[in-house]
Amino acid sequence: MAAKRAQADIPTRLIKVEGAEHEGTFWSGKLFGIIADYLKQTL
Numbered sequence: 001m002a003a004k005r006a007q008a009d010i011p012t013r014l015i016k017v018e019g020a021e022h023e024g025t026f027w028s029g030k031l032f033g034i035i036a037d038y039l040k041q042t043l
Helices: 002-007 029-042
Strands: none
């Protein structure tokens, strides 16, 4: 999805969380902060 967004010239940032599942431990406070910062910069 990140590649398609970049091709469409949509601001994109891919964040890989090593060893984390898509649910559960993936959603950490640190990650929420990264997402919030991205949204503040792009919206």
